[in-house]
Amino acid sequence: MSEVGPPESDPDALLQVRNLEKHFDNESGLLAGVEFTDEFPYVSQSASDVRAVDGVDFDIKEGETLGLVGESGCGKSTLARTVLRLLEPTAGSVYFQGADLASLSGEPLRRKRKDMQMIFQDPQSSLDPRMKVGPIVEEPMKAHGMLDDEGREARAKELLTKVGLDPQHYNRYPHAFSGGQRQRVNLARALSVNPDLIVCDEPVSALDVSIQAQVLNTMEELQAEFDLTYLFIAHDLSVIRHISDRVAVMYLGNIVELAEKEELFENPRHPYTRALLDAIPVPDPRSGGRTALLSGDVPSPIDPPSGCRFRTRCPKVIQPEAYDMRDDAWRNLVAFQRAVDRREFEATDPDVLRSRYFEDAIPSGDAGTLLDEALGHIERDEWDDAERILVERFVDESVCATAEPAYEVESVLGDDRHYAACHLRRNEAVASAVDEAATPVGPKTPEADD
Amino acid sequence: MTDPLLSVRDLKTQFFTEDGTVRAVDGISFDVYEGEIVGLVGESGAGKSVATSSILRLVDSPGEIVGGEIEFKGETIFGLEEDAAGDLRPRDEMLSESEMRKRIRGREIAIVFQDPMESLNPVFTVGGQLREFIEINRDLSEAAAKTEAIAMLREVGIPAPESRYDEYPHQFSGGMRQRVLIAMALACQPDLIIADEPTTALDVTVEGEILEMVQELQEKYDTSFIWVTHDMSVVAEICDRVNVMYLGEIIEQAEVDDLFYDTKHPYTSALLDSMPRPDETVDELRPIKGVMPEAINPPAGCRFHSRCPEAREVCREVHPEARDLSAGGEAAHTAACVKHDAFDVGYEESPAIETEATGGFSAGFTETGGGAE
Numbered sequence: 001m002s003e004v005g006p007p008e009s010d011p012d013a014l015l016q017v018r019n020l021e022k023h024f025d026n027e028s029g030l031l032a033g034v035e036f037t038d039e040f041p042y043v044s045q046s047a048s049d050v051r052a053v054d055g056v057d058f059d060i061k062e063g064e065t066l067g068l069v070g071e072s073g074c075g076k077s078t079l080a081r082t083v084l085r086l087l088e089p090t091a092g093s094v095y096f097q098g099a100d101l102a103s104l105s106g107e108p109l110r111r112k113r114k115d116m117q118m119i120f121q122d123p124q125s126s127l128d129p130r131m132k133v134g135p136i137v138e139e140p141m142k143a144h145g146m147l148d149d150e151g152r153e154a155r156a157k158e159l160l161t162k163v164g165l166d167p168q169h170y171n172r173y174p175h176a177f178s179g180g181q182r183q184r185v186n187l188a189r190a191l192s193v194n195p196d197l198i199v200c201d202e203p204v205s206a207l208d209v210s211i212q213a214q215v216l217n218t219m220e221e222l223q224a225e226f227d228l229t230y231l232f233i234a235h236d237l238s239v240i241r242h243i244s245d246r247v248a249v250m251y252l253g254n255i256v257e258l259a260e261k262e263e264l265f266e267n268p269r270h271p272y273t274r275a276l277l278d279a280i281p282v283p284d285p286r287s288g289g290r291t292a293l294l295s296g297d298v299p300s301p302i303d304p305p306s307g308c309r310f311r312t313r314c315p316k317v318i319q320p321e322a323y324d325m326r327d328d329a330w331r332n333l334v335a336f337q338r339a340v341d342r343r344e345f346e347a348t349d350p351d352v353l354r355s356r357y358f359e360d361a362i363p364s365g366d367a368g369t370l371l372d373e374a375l376g377h378i379e380r381d382e383w384d385d386a387e388r389i390l391v392e393r394f395v396d397e398s399v400c401a402t403a404e405p406a407y408e409v410e411s412v413l414g415d416d417r418h419y420a421a422c423h424l425r426r427n428e429a430v431a432s433a434v435d436e437a438a439t440p441v442g443p444k445t446p447e448a449d450d
Numbered sequence: 451m452t453d454p455l456l457s458v459r460d461l462k463t464q465f466f467t468e469d470g471t472v473r474a475v476d477g478i479s480f481d482v483y484e485g486e487i488v489g490l491v492g493e494s495g496a497g498k499s500v501a502t503s504s505i506l507r508l509v510d511s512p513g514e515i516v517g518g519e520i521e522f523k524g525e526t527i528f529g530l531e532e533d534a535a536g537d538l539r540p541r542d543e544m545l546s547e548s549e550m551r552k553r554i555r556g557r558e559i560a561i562v563f564q565d566p567m568e569s570l571n572p573v574f575t576v577g578g579q580l581r582e583f584i585e586i587n588r589d590l591s592e593a594a595a596k597t598e599a600i601a602m603l604r605e606v607g608i609p610a611p612e613s614r615y616d617e618y619p620h621q622f623s624g625g626m627r628q629r630v631l632i633a634m635a636l637a638c639q640p641d642l643i644i645a646d647e648p649t650t651a652l653d654v655t656v657e658g659e660i661l662e663m664v665q666e667l668q669e670k671y672d673t674s675f676i677w678v679t680h681d682m683s684v685v686a687e688i689c690d691r692v693n694v695m696y697l698g699e700i701i702e703q704a705e706v707d708d709l710f711y712d713t714k715h716p717y718t719s720a721l722l723d724s725m726p727r728p729d730e731t732v733d734e735l736r737p738i739k740g741v742m743p744e745a746i747n748p749p750a751g752c753r754f755h756s757r758c759p760e761a762r763e764v765c766r767e768v769h770p771e772a773r774d775l776s777a778g779g780e781a782a783h784t785a786a787c788v789k790h791d792a793f794d795v796g797y798e799e800s801p802a803i804e805t806e807a808t809g810g811f812s813a814g815f816t817e818t819g820g821g822a823e
Contacts (some may be wrong), residue, residue, distance in 0.1 A: 071653040072624070165459040178741050208493040208680060213737030235653055242726035242735065262731065280657045280728035281683030283704045287729075294655050296609075297623055342609030 013059040013095075014197060014229050020056045020092035020102075022075075022082045023049035026302055049092070051301050052078040054253035055092070060197070065223070065230040067244030067261070069237060069276070073298055075253045076233045080199045083231065084116055085109060096197070114144045117190035121202035123182035127174040131183050133160070134170035140193045159188040161292065162225070164218050180211035191226065199231045204239060216243055237280050241265055246416065249273045252309040253301055259411065259418040267412045269420035272310045296338065308423065311400040312338075318423055320397035328361040333371065337390040340374075340383065350375040370394070399423050407432045453524075454481035455674050455754070456505070456559075456642055461518035461528075463497075463504045470746045472502035474500040482642065487668065487675040489706070490687035491682065491721075495742050498678045502644045505676075506559060507550055522559065523641065535581075557587055560635035564647040566627035566787040570619040576630050577603070577615030580637065587638045602633040607663060625656035632664065639671055646678045661688050682722060685761055686710060694718050698745055698754045700772060704783040714785035717754045752788065755803075760789060762800035768793075 026048040036043055051364050052075045060066045070076050081087045083094055089176045094101040096116065104112060117140070118125040127136055137156040141147055147155060157167035163184040174182055183203060190198050203219070204212040220226060220243065234240050240247055241261060248258040249272065257270040268274045275294045296313045299305055319330045336357040339345060347353060353375060354362065363371055372392050377386035395401060400423055407429035411418040426432065459479045465472040475497045482488045490498050498569045503509050505520055507527060517538075520527040527550070529541040547553065555561075563569050571579060577599055584602075585595040595613075603611035606629040619627060628648055635643050645664075649657040665688060668675065677689055685692055685706065690708050692718065694702040702715040713719045721740045743749055749756050755765035770793060772786040788797045 071655060087546070144523070149785060180741065209682075210493060210721060210738035211741070213726070213735035214739075216726070217735055217737060236726075238656070238726040238728040265731075276655065277728070279652070279655045281658070281661075281681070281687050282729055283682040283686050283710070283722060283725055285686040285710050295659070297626070343612070344609065346604075383729045436807075439462055 014062045015060040015099065016092045016093075016095040017056060017058050017083060018095070020079070020082060020094060021051070021090040022078050022087055023051050023090045024054040026050050035055045038145045048302050051253050051304060052205075053082055054301075054304070056250075056253075056255050058248055058255060058258060058386045060229055060231060062196075062229055063223075063227055065232050065243055066247040067240040067247040068233045068250060069235065069247060070232060070250035071276075071298060072235060073301075074250045075301070076250055077201055079250070080118070080201050080231065080233055082221065084113075084118060084199055086118075104418075111144075114140075114193045115195050115196040116197040116199065117193065119183070119190055119198060119200045119203045120187050122206055123179050123186055126186055127182055129174055130175075132170070133165075133172055134175075136174070136185060137192050142191060144193055146193060150450055155192065156188070159191055160185075162189045162191070162222065164214075178211070179207050180215055183207065183215050187215075187219065187222065189223065194226070196221070196226070197229045197231065199233070201233045202235070203232075205234060205236060212239070219243070237265075237276060249276065252298060252304055254309055254421065255419070256310060256421045257419060259420075260414040260416040263411050263413040263416070263418055269409055269418065269425055270310075270422045271314050271316045271424070275313075275315070296342070305401070306396075307399070307401040307403055308421065310404050310422075311395075311398070314400065316424060317395070317400050318398050320394065321399075322397060323363070323394075324365070325350065325363045325367050326361055327356070329363045329367075332358045332361055333363055333367070333390075333394060335397055336371075340387050340390060348379050348381060350379055353378065358392070367394070378440075452483070455484050455523060456482040456676075457519075457521045458501075458505065459519040459521075461501065461520065462506055462516045463500050463509055463513060464516050465513040467512055467746075472745045473698050473748065474745055475504060476745075476748075477518070478693075478695070478698075478700045480693050480700060480703065482674050482676060484641070484674055485668075485672045486690040487677055487688050489692040490676060490678045490695060491555045491680065491685055491692060492695035493680055493721075493742055495697075495745070497698040497745070498653070498680075498695055499646055501695070502561070502646055502676060502678055505644065506555055506561060508555075509549075522554070527554070537594065556583070556640070557638045558640050559642045559644065560638065560640040561644040561646060562628070562631045562635050562648045564650050566631050566651075567619060569631055570627060572619050575616050575618055576622060577617075580630065580634055583634055584637050598637070599633075602637050603630070604631040605636075605667070606630070606632075607659070615635060623656075625652050625660065628652065628656075628660060629663070632660070632667075636667060636671065636673070642674045642676065644676045644678070647680070649684065650679070650681070664688065682725060694721075697742060697748055699753060699786065701754065701787070702783075703772065704785075705781045708776075708781065708783050712783070714783060714790065715754075715787045716758050716760050720757075720759070752786070761791075761803050762797055763791045763803055764788060764795055764797055764800035766803065768795050797811070 012045045019261060056079060058066065068076055068079070078087065082089050089102050091101065096112065099112065101112065102111065134153065134156050137159060138152040141152045141155065157170055160169060167183050174185065178183065207215060216239065223230060232243055244261050246257050247258065247261050248262045249270065250256070251272050257264065257268065257273045265277065266275065268277060294313050299312055311317050311330050317334055319325060341356065362368065370389055374386040376390045391425050405421045407420055407425040408431040409418050409420055409425050409428055410430055460477050461475055462477055462648055463475040465474055480488065490501065492498050500509065502516050510516055515528055517530060519529045526541060526544045529544050531536045531541045533539050572578065580599040580602065581595045584590060584598050585592060590598060600611045600615055603615065608614055608626060608629055622630065649660055652660065652799065661684065679685060689706050691705050693700045694715065696717050702709065702718050707719065710722070713722065723736045724738055725797060726732060726735060740759055743756060751766040751768055755761040758765065765788060768788055770786040770788045772784040772791050774782050774784045775790055775792055776783040788795050
């Protein structure tokens with residue numbers, strides 16, 4: 001795992017995250033995770049952890065903005081909190097300015113916190129309604145024993161000016177501010193202890209577009225002035241594109257692609273990134289709207305799919321080695337399997353289904369026989385049997401299901417490294433670290449499937 | 451052109467608070483024709499949601515509809531007349547509260563809200579709620595309503611609808627819940643659905659799916675929509691015609707293509723300019739300066755003049771009424787900005803004024819509770 005993925009210890013890196021994991025207990029209480037069975041010893045302990053962050057590596061260089069993007073529930077916020085040690089990591093390390101935060105605790109950790117601050121999504125609930133803005137901004141300085149009373153007040157007023165508020169606002173309560181202004185107060189508070197890293201968790205998503213632009217501009221000015229490093233989390237790719245230097249795309253607890261901004265937006269190498277980019281609406285009625293949308297929901301992080309986690313929704317799942325179907329026949333088969341999984345249709349007549357799902361191409365040979373068998377099961381209303389054939393004999397055989405992808409490809413734009421966790425990249429990768437799963441598939445014949 | 455399905459004329463809704471009268475909706479007029487999706491865009495506080503609640507007469511005290519006309523399929527949802535004493539009173543043909551409740555809401559005009567968790571009851575199953583709604587509004591037996599409910603769930607793309615019928619709202623994802631609400635809205639095949647920011651809380655991928663589904667269903671059932679949103683991208687994607695609201699007024703009204711490519715009001719252009727683009731990297735964003743003033747005490751003249759980059763002296767004095775600026779034969783395109791020749795109030799000769807937009811950013815206290823500065 002040495003030569004792939006995010007670069008190994010880079011001397012410029014302010015923050016290095018290595019194989020970070022954060023799992024949550026799915027249940028709590030006395031009988032958490034205990035299951036009763038029919039056989040001796042009648043009870044068993046089952047581990048059903050929610051694997052919110054599951055092996056994440058990345059670096060942030062000094063002075064850059066790393067954008068972190070993904071759908072809700074993919075683990076972005078958990079990652080941010082774990083990086084700051086607001087949550088205890090399950091495994092892995094976070095090196096911040098050389099020290100491993102994951103192993104720090106107590107006073108040394110508290111002192112480190114001075115150098116890393118966080119801005120939250122909801123500007124309303126992250127400010128104490130009973131405190132005036134001035135004391136709110138001074139609070140972190142007090143906690144870290146910076147300056148004396150007058151010094152803090154002077155600094156608070158100066159910071160209020162810097163973030164675009166009026167120093168006169170020192171004595172006002174948060175409720176007197178609009179959402180955008182409150183987010184500016186949050187910025188001033190984060191800046192008060194002169195941090196090196198600010199983790200911003202969806203800082204502008206609760207704001208109106210016009211206000212959003214004001215706050216984004218201020219954040220960029222402050223970054224230049226105070227030499228800040230941002231980890232910027234957002235679900236809005238337009239915002240990410242505007243503010244980031246490099247972008248990491250997260251899916252179900254993993255980073256699936258990481259590259260320089262222009263490279264990632266213009267030359268995405270992971271089907272999930274492609275799908276996300278296609279899904280962004282463009283404010284232009286002549287753009288023709290969005291195309292090729294993803295179907296289905298994000299799978300549960302309690303029991304994520306094997307191999308590539310995106311494979312259950314991926315439009316480009318790779319055909320198993322054992323078959324030799326035409327590409328469109330394979331696509332139809334995958335679409336059919338997903339439809340069966342979702343019980344999308346009521347018809348059970350094989351001919352109707354054939355004409356609906358396999359009109360232009362139908363698998364032949366072995367694959368065709370198996371498909372006929374599955375259709376037969378559906379005709380007899382044995383959905384589970386049909387599903388089992390489709391899953392076990394086709395989908396689970398694919399390299400996407402048997403091996404975890406991790407490749408590094410050549411960047412087209414810029415010269416930074418480009419990490420893409422997709423098996424489609426296996427032939428063009430300059431480095432790879434594929435973890436073959438317990439059930440190895442036979443020798444691989446290289447083939448392009450793009 | 452045929453008669454509009456819904457016609458709103460000079461609608462005024464005000465809230466009577468201790469601090470004064472909030473003129474949340476201040477004289478808006480628009481039409482919705484059969485089978486079209488009409489957008490209602492604006493920032494938070496522009497009065498979008500008050501406008502839609504007024505259409506259904508759902509405004510509660512201290513709010514009150516104080517003027518205007520709302521006609522729906524030839525019936526009067528709201529209308530006032532003067533009585534002998536010169537006081538305003540509801541006209542006789544105005545629908546009564548029970549008629550609104552039994553005939554209009556849900557059956558003829560349905561509404562989908564932004565937060566699906568708050569629209570569904572957490573202690574009843576999703577299927578049960580949908581079934582009950584169908585049973586009551588369409589006079590079906592329980593069994594028939596259940597069949598219909600499952601069919602509707604399948605129609606809006608809920609996987610395995612038979613088994614999910616018995617699940618509770620918390621077991622559904624946000625996108626799925628919103629699909630359930632759309633199913634509920636469509637269940638009585640209403641003529642008009644008001645969608646109040648239904649996709650704002652959702653991920654772009656899910657939003658894309660839902661918009662696509664709405665477009666398909668709209669073609670199939672030929673339902674009209676009023677689509678309330680603050681997101682210009684959503685407008686670009688699904689609306690046929692758009693109304694842009696600012697501080698209780700509709701300041702521009704046009705077909706979607708004209709609005710984006712032949713923008714007539716400075717607020718609309720500013721709104722479009724302030725958005726980061728997904729398809730290109732923009733070096734610096736150009737935000738609208740300042741914040742929206744309060745509706746209690748709106749600026750005199752043009753309400754946008756305090757933030758407008760093109761404001762002149764005359765903008766402070768003259769309150770522009772929206773006028774149709776389209777050339778003959780084109781689709782109507784109205785805008786309320788005196789910079790256009792049609793207004794002829796001497797904009798050209800008027801000196802430019804210092805505003806937040808021209809004088810740099812100042813964090814003025816103009817929002818709720820800010821008090822006097």
